[in-house]
Amino acid sequence: MPGISKKGLQMPASPIRKLVPYAEEAKKRGTHVIHLNIGQPDIKTPKIALEAVRNHTIEVLAYSMTEGSEQYREKIAAYYSKNSINVSSKDIIVTTGGSEALSFVMGTIMDSEDEIIIPEPFYANYNGFATASGVNVVPIASSIESNFALPPIADFEKLITTKTKAILICNPGNPTGYLYSKEEIKQLANLVKKHNLFLVADEVYREFTYEGREHYSILQEPGLEEHAIVVDSVSKRYSMCGARIGCLVSKNRDVIQTAMKFAQARLSPPTFAQIASEAALETPQRYFDDVIKEYVERRNILVSELQKLEGVKIAIPQGAFYCVVELPVSNSDDFAQWLLEKFEVNGNTVMVAPAAGFYATKGLGENQIRIAYVLEKEQLVKAVQILGEALKKYRDK
Structure with missing residues (x-):
């Protein structure tokens, strides 16, 4: 057979x-x-999102733009602005969940046998995305004794080779719930700039931080514009896992233009889910x-x-x-x-x-x-x- x-x-x-x-x-x-x-x-799920789908007036369920509707992307950019993240709609590609965004990232910045360093434990599907792209995951262990804090930067540096293309973090973390501090993000930023790497951050849990702690996005870090790529999603933020809407965000024009080619190959993100996700952005604090x-x-x-x-x-x-x-x-x-x-x-x-x-x-x-x-x-x-x-x-x- x-x-x-x-x-x-x-x-x-x-x-x-x-x-x-x-x-x-x-x-x-x-x-x-x-x-x-x-x-x-x-x-x-916020009622405003469900009502937007229920009250639609669409007569032909057509393709949307490959990168997602312009109106939705502008509203995403406005959402980020409220969170002290300065990006435009041109820096955003709407994806079918955060999963597709991660797949686009792997395809955009890495070739077969290239390496990506990831603090472990990490979201299990990172292994799957890497395998599908022919990319090698290079793990760096964090420990339960330190509450899964960022490992020492010196340990990261020991793992960097000519095949290393990126460091990937999840902030706050799945499965650990650890929230990287501003200082830890700055340490990573200095490292990727020193070695000319990408820093990829899965920030889908940004809204959920405790005891007054603030989330610091890699997109807020000055001087990281050409290195930073964020993966995001509505799944957890608005309890909309079934919508399968996420996005890839970067101010690096080459990254966006290349990721667009992967996006074009799958045509477009789902229309009704974008309608619900756009409405969800109006959810009150x-x-x-x-x-x-x-x-x-x-x-x-x-x-x-x-x-x-x-x-x-x-x-x-x-x-x-x-x-x-x-x-x-x-x-x-x-x-x-x-x-x-x-x-x-x-x-x-x-x-x-x-x-x-x-x-x-x-x-x-x-x-x-x-x-x-x-x-x-x-x-x-x-x-x-x-x-x-x-x-x-x-x-x-």
Whole structure:
């Protein structure tokens, strides 16, 4: 029979979704599965976005512009301006989610076998985008002991070779919830300028920072105009994951012009989703104030409950809505599957994301999981209680 490509065979399975078949089987058995594995917020999508689609007057659902509608891009630029980021509509390409923006970035700035340095743990699909583009991920480990702060710049510099083209960060981080400080961003900026590299920042969680901390975008850093590329999305900001609208932003004209060729190959981003996303930009600040307050409460209660469990270590999130948890187990993949196949408490079990899939270095994260605190507080408390009971039994098996 015909064979599968090496690239296809090397494509990593999602640590977030690969356990879905086991969860579905558990549900068929009548077990209620509490999902801590995926960043799908239960926060309601702003009504203004849904109403924009409901009240449309389109008679022909036509292609939009390849780079996204000019009106929408102008409004995105205005949104950035409110956040002290000075860009124009010409610096923006609307994409089908942040995922497509990342794929465009890989294709635009890197050739096969080129290298991109990424602090780990990192969003698992970065591995997938790199594999699809023939790019090599060069990981640099951050640790739960330092709350996953930026590794020393000297360690980055040791990894730079003639094949290195970029450094990629997620700020605030998925899966860690770590928020890079202004000083850390400046350190990275100096490094990429010194070695003539790109600095790519996935900033989709920009709105969600805690305890008065401010997000500092790489697009705010003076002198980084030719080096900075931002990936963004409406998915988490407005609880619109299904819209699949994101964008690529850079003041580097060569980057935008080249990325446009990749965008043209897929024709255009979805029209209705752009309509909803444009309307979502009118969402009042009180929406975010309420959402942030809710996430802080969820984080606090989750951390408090986890700290009650023996042998568990937690990194305290400063943004986004994830945390990495170290468990007293040797293999969290096995534990996560066991939770779905063989364990329940009064008809309930939990689904978590094993953290090894968020690392590129083999052997790291094997005793860690990622938890997304996107559920109501009562469900989080219940989930941690179940997790605690599971750890007691699993260690005895």
